Amino acid sequence: MTQAVEASGSIRRRLTVELVGSAAVLAAVLFLLVQNFARQVAEESQDNILTASVSAILESVSARDGDITADIPYAALSMLGTVSDDRVFYRIGADDRVLTGYDDLPVPDPGGRGFLTADYKGESVRIVSASRTLSVQGRPVSVTATVAQTRNGQAQTLARISRNALLLGIGFFVVAVAIALLTTRSSMRPLEDLTGAVSRRGPQDLRPVTSPVPAEMVPLVRSLNSFIGRLRTSLSRSEDFIAEAAHRVRTPLATVRAQAEVALRRVERPENRASLKEMIRAIDESSRAAGQLLDHAMVTFRTDHLERTHLDLRALAGEMVERLRPLAELKDIRLTLAEGPSAPIEGDPILIQNAVRNILDNAIKYSPEDSCVRLVVRQEPGGSTLEVTDEGGGFPEGPGDPLTERFVRGPNVASTIGSGLGLTIAKEVVEAHGGRLTFCNNAEGPGACVSLSFPS
Amino acid sequence: MREPMRFLLVEDNASLAAAILARLTLDGHVVDHAGDLTTADEFVSTTDYDLILLDIMLPDGDGCGFLATQRDRADATPVIVLTARSEVSDRVDVLDAGADDYITKPFDFSELEARCRAVLRRRAGTGSNTIRIGDVAVDPLAGTLEVDGREVALRNKELRLLEIFAANPNRIYAKSKLVDRLFSYDEDVSENAIEVYVARLRKHIAGTRVSITTVRGMGYRLTVS
Numbered sequence: 044m045t046q047a048v049e050a051s052g053s054i055r056r057r058l059t060v061e062l063v064g065s066a067a068v069l070a071a072v073l074f075l076l077v078q079n080f081a082r083q084v085a086e087e088s089q090d091n092i093l094t095a096s097v098s099a100i101l102e103s104v105s106a107r108d109g110d111i112t113a114d115i116p117y118a119a120l121s122m123l124g125t126v127s128d129d130r131v132f133y134r135i136g137a138d139d140r141v142l143t144g145y146d147d148l149p150v151p152d153p154g155g156r157g158f159l160t161a162d163y164k165g166e167s168v169r170i171v172s173a174s175r176t177l178s179v180q181g182r183p184v185s186v187t188a189t190v191a192q193t194r195n196g197q198a199q200t201l202a203r204i205s206r207n208a209l210l211l212g213i214g215f216f217v218v219a220v221a222i223a224l225l226t227t228r229s230s231m232r233p234l235e236d237l238t239g240a241v242s243r244r245g246p247q248d249l250r251p252v253t254s255p256v257p258a259e260m261v262p263l264v265r266s267l268n269s270f271i272g273r274l275r276t277s278l279s280r281s282e283d284f285i286a287e288a289a290h291r292v293r294t295p296l297a298t299v300r301a302q303a304e305v306a307l308r309r310v311e312r313p314e315n316r317a318s319l320k321e322m323i324r325a326i327d328e329s330s331r332a333a334g335q336l337l338d339h340a341m342v343t344f345r346t347d348h349l350e351r352t353h354l355d356l357r358a359l360a361g362e363m364v365e366r367l368r369p370l371a372e373l374k375d376i377r378l379t380l381a382e383g384p385s386a387p388i389e390g391d392p393i394l395i396q397n398a399v400r401n402i403l404d405n406a407i408k409y410s411p412e413d414s415c416v417r418l419v420v421r422q423e424p425g426g427s428t429l430e431v432t433d434e435g436g437g438f439p440e441g442p443g444d445p446l447t448e449r450f451v452r453g454p455n456v457a458s459t460i461g462s463g464l465g466l467t468i469a470k471e472v473v474e475a476h477g478g479r480l481t482f483c484n485n486a487e488g489p490g491a492c493v494s495l496s497f498p499s
Numbered sequence: 500m501r502e503p504m505r506f507l508l509v510e511d512n513a514s515l516a517a518a519i520l521a522r523l524t525l526d527g528h529v530v531d532h533a534g535d536l537t538t539a540d541e542f543v544s545t546t547d548y549d550l551i552l553l554d555i556m557l558p559d560g561d562g563c564g565f566l567a568t569q570r571d572r573a574d575a576t577p578v579i580v581l582t583a584r585s586e587v588s589d590r591v592d593v594l595d596a597g598a599d600d601y602i603t604k605p606f607d608f609s610e611l612e613a614r615c616r617a618v619l620r621r622r623a624g625t626g627s628n629t630i631r632i633g634d635v636a637v638d639p640l641a642g643t644l645e646v647d648g649r650e651v652a653l654r655n656k657e658l659r660l661l662e663i664f665a666a667n668p669n670r671i672y673a674k675s676k677l678v679d680r681l682f683s684y685d686e687d688v689s690e691n692a693i694e695v696y697v698a699r700l701r702k703h704i705a706g707t708r709v710s711i712t713t714v715r716g717m718g719y720r721l722t723v724s
Contacts, residue, residue: 286584289583289584290556290583290584293583293603293604293605294512294515294583294604296604296605297512297515297581297583297604297605297606298512298514298515298518298605299605300605300606300607301515301518301519301522301605301608302514302517302518304518304522304608305518305521305522305525307679308522308525308676308679309525311675316675326605327605327607330605334603366600368617369600369610369613369614369616369617370610370613372613372617372655373609373610373613373655373683374655375654375655375656413654
């Protein structure tokens with residue numbers, strides 16, 4: 044009854060991938076944010092130092108004797124040099140003249156904020172400039188001080204901070220992945236517990252699931268329980284139905300048959316007797332067919348929900364022999380069961396009784412009067428085998444075993460009533476127990492031998 | 500079987516009951532019919548029966564309950580349950596409930612008779628039901644014939660034939676009637692088959708005062724000289 048369920052994705056995998064993915068994105072964002080912030084801080088501090096330097100230089104510029112002199116204080120440049128071995132350039136201009144310094148140093152657009160990043164002498168430099176107006180001989184002169192510094196130190200700082208930020212990001216990612224795995228496992232646990240609880244059940248266990256589950260799984264478990272309930276109802280209904288159908292079909296058939304037999308005893312004319320015999324024959328055929336169809340339905344039903352108990356195949360065979368002995372005696376057939384130790388097997392006693400009864404029924408039916416049907420129970424490694432040997436006509440010779448197909452009867456038994464389901468039922472029962480039904484004709488003498496093997 | 504036997508038939512289906520009644524009466528048995536458990540209770544408290552045929556699904560209850568009551572009051576009358584349930588379902592339960600045997604509807608009367616015989620044999624043991632005909636003794640349950648102090652085992656059909664004759668000595672039985680009683684309708688036998696069994700019986704009882712004589716054109720009868 045196990046049917047392959049197509050798995051579309053896995054919650055565990057999806058949850059893990061999503062959690063790990065978001066951890067990766069967060070780690071990357073964290074890294075970029077830290078790096079960006081560090082760059083801003085570094086640039087700001089360089090700008091502040093450069094601004095201070097420019098201010099100091101501007102302070103030192105003075106007009107004397109109609110001339111503009113700049114006495115650059117040591118501190119104005121030394122404050123720039125302390126950080127690293129960055130190179131520093133400066134230029135002081137008055138109006139359009141260059142008073143001192145590098146006259147090709149670019150000057151930020153005076154309308155702007157006074158900051159500029161540019162390439163100078165093959166290096167990237169940060170340039171800051173500021174202006175101040177001096178009065179030289181009563182004439183205003185705009186003095187502009189410009190200081191530039193290479194950005195090696197800042198780049199080094201940035202690289203160091205980036206490395207740390209990367210380590211931080213990786214650390215964050217690793218921790219997040221570990222948390223994701225733990226979370227996934229603990230979220231999947233109730234689902235696994237439920238699966239375990241349901242799949243550990245025996246085939247007849249149709250109780251609702253009562254163990255506590257998380258709120259999210261309550262609707263699922265509720266549906267499952269309602270499904271189990273419906274299954275239980277439908278199973279017991281089909282069992283009842285089979286029993287009820289048997290009752291409904293058999294009682295009227297029994298009436299007709301009994302009446303026909305009574306009538307047969309009363310009528311004299313041969314043609315009436317012949318019709319009555321035909322009638323009884325037809326009733327027997329239909330009742331046997333109906334009975335075995337219902338048996339077959341019940342066997343199918345029970346094999347689907349096979350419940351095994353410890354059995355003794357010998358004791359069971361003995362009961363069936365006692366049960367069928369009166370029938371056998373009608374034809375003076377001797378039913379014998381060879382003595383021996385008990386033969387333990389595992390199985391459904393009602394099903395196995397039915398299989399054995401069908402085989403014995405056949406043996407008695409197809410045996411001539413005054414013959415013998417022998418039963419032998421053999422214990423073998425891993426199981427037990429019941430062998431039923433008769434002295435009847437045997438099975439028709441031919442390949443395969445078509446007789447175990449439904450409604451197939453041997454070509455040599457047309458004169459005996461049968462439905463063709465007996466061997467089918469026996470075979471289904473034996474195979475449902477993991478055993479084997481084999482039959483053959485006796486090597487010496489007439490008759491057939493059927494053996495039913497069951498694992499223990 | 501010793502004839503006549505007294506049966507109680509507990510069966511709620513009236514037409515089936517009528518048919519079984521007619522059939523058992525034809526064989527010379529005495530049958531009381533109860534349509535429900537209450538009536539059945541009244542019958543068993545006033546009459547001793549040789550055998551009870553009990554339907555299991557009755558209008559006023561389950562036949563198993565009746566069985567249990569019977570066994571509780573230590574009434575050992577053998578019971579054969581008539582069941583219409585599936586072969587595979589709960590027929591074994593009736594044996595646990597105290598029935599001696601069961602038979603599934605619809606049934607062949609010869610099977611019912613065989614089961615009755617088997618039940619009575621188990622219950623009574625052998626030797627307690629001997630029928631005496633002249634200087635011949637028949638034990639129908641053991642299936643043996645005693646002639647001149649020696650015991651002869653009878654085949655099933657020989658025994659039943661002898662029982663039929665012994666129940667009504669001097670009565671003439673037509674071959675066709677004997678075929679009806681001896682053979683199942685699906686055994687396609689001619690009336691001549693009866694001659695075979697009569698011949699065998701004659702051989703068994705040769706030299707006694709009992710003989711089976713042919714009444715030309717009518718059949719056979721058993722006479723004791």
